[in-house]
Structure formats: structure tokens, C-alpha cells
């Protein structure tokens with residue numbers, strides 16, 4: 001039996017939520033999706049997630065939400081991370097960190113997909129535990145009956161993400177990277193059956209720098225002046241991949257990049273991620 005998963009790259013601010021809400025129904029219909037996973041670490045004003053947005057993004061049709069280095073940027077999300085069964089924190093944060101390290105999503109048809117997210121250690125902060133040992137431990141603890149396993153590698157360095165793909169080839173269904181907000185063109189099925197891409201890209205405004213207002217980012221680079229970044233506004237696109245899995249074995253049969261561009265003529269939902277839209281200077285990814 002075929003199982004189709006859409007994985008959506010980092011959703012940035014109100015513009016990202018708008019294109020996500022419009023693009024998901026279209027992509028679900030086009031690709032006959034069984035499951036949607038999205039990185040939402042930048043959904044609230046460019047950094048973090050609020051409880052309200054967690055509810056909205058669920059209603060848009062996302063089954064499993066992942067978070068990266070901005071996971072605790074909004075303290076209000078901590079109780080949600082603890083109680084919700086559809087949101088993850090990076091598994092290799094310290095054991096005391098709040099939130100789930102693995103989620104098993106069950107579809108209406110009873111098919112189960114395990115999702116894990118990990119953070120890289122190169123050019124990232126804070127320091128985290130070894131992602132390789134962490135994922136090995138989690139996979140060991142997983143019920144053998146669960147064949148479909150998706151692992152996100154939230155990392156800055158392409159080398160770290162590619163290495164994780166090889167580390168998990170044949171043991172999980174899919175490894176995808178996030179955090180750099182720029183889609184890579186290296187999607188493929190690795191020799192032992194794991195679908196792989198180094199970065200999904202970004203869901204949000206592409207007329208800026210990684211989703212931030214370009215004038216402010218340029219000023220920070222050119223004048224070396226601390227400048228609060230705000231979320232950019234134009235050229236809204238959803239970026240990600242659709243993978244087709246064999247539900248019986250968990251093997252990836254096919255992986256392809258997908259993109260959806262906002263139709264400006266369609267009014268946006270009442271997204272409220274604009275509040276607190278100014279984030280701290282110097283924060284990307």
C-alpha cells in the first residue's frame with residue numbers, strides 16, 4: 001500500500017501561515033496525501049510558536065508539527081509541547097527539556113508514522129547531545145510494528161544533514177533537513193530505501209532574507225548595526241517535498257520537491273502571527 005507524506009519547510013510568520021493555509025488543500029488534493037508534517041519553529045512573528053497558532057496550524061491540516069532551535073522562544077508553548085500529541089521538540093536537547101522527543105501519528109485508516117526531529121551541532125546553539133546516538137536510542141525503543149519513520153535534521157551544515165541521511169539509510173523511511181530556509185536540489189532515494197533531501201526550504205515570504213525584511217538584514221550586514229529584524233511580506237511560497245512510501249516495509253519509493261505560490265486573489269485566513277512581529281536582531285533560521 002502506498003502512503004504519501006508532505007513535509008513542509010519552516011513556516012515563517014503570518015505570511016507563512018497564509019500560504020500554508022491556502023496551499024495545503026490544493027496539495028492534498030493534487031498528491032492524495034495521507035499525512036502532513038511541517039516545521040513551525042518560525043510561525044509566530046518569525047520565531048517560536050504560540051498556543052493559538054498551534055491550534056490554527058492543526059486546523060489548516062498539519063498532522064505533526066516540528067520545532068528547531070527556536071522551540072522555546074515563546075514560553076507559552078511549553079504546556080502545549082507537554083500535552084499535545086502532535087508537536088515535537090528536538091530529541092537531542094537535554095532530557096530535562098520540556099516536550100516530546102518522538103510522536104507516532106496514526107491516520108484514520110490506522111496507519112502509523114513515527115516522527116523524530118534532531119538538531120545539528122555545527123554552527124548551532126545551544127550545544128546539544130549527539131544526534132546520531134540520540135536517534136539510535138529512539139529507534140531502538142520504537143515498536144517493531146511501526147515501519148514508517150520520518151526523521152528531521154534541523155541543522156546549519158549540509159555535511160551534517162547528508163551524514164545523517166547515510167547513518168539512517170535503510171533504517172527509516174525519510175530524512176529531511178530544515179533550518180537553512182533554502183531548498184536544496186538533492187532529493188533522492190538512498191540505496192537502502194531512505195528518501196532524502198538536505199533542506200526543504202521555507203514556507204513564507206521570499207522577497208527577503210530567509211523570511212526577514214531584506215532592508216533590515218542588509219543594514220545589519222553593511223553598517224554592522226544591531227537592527228531588529230521583521231518578517232518580510234511578498235512573494236509567498238510554500239516549499240517542501242512529497243514522498244511516497246511503501247506502508248508495509250516503510251521504504252521510500254519516490255521523493256519529489258513541491259512548491260505552491262500564493263494566489264493573491266484569495267483572501268487570507270485570520271492569522272494572527274503578526275503580533276510580536278519584530279524579533280531580536282541577528283536571528284536567522
Ligand SMILES: [Fe+2]
Pocket residue numbers: 041068069070154178179284285
Ligand atoms: Fe532553526
Ligand SMILES: [Fe+2]
Pocket residue numbers: 010041042068179180181284285
Ligand atoms: Fe527556521
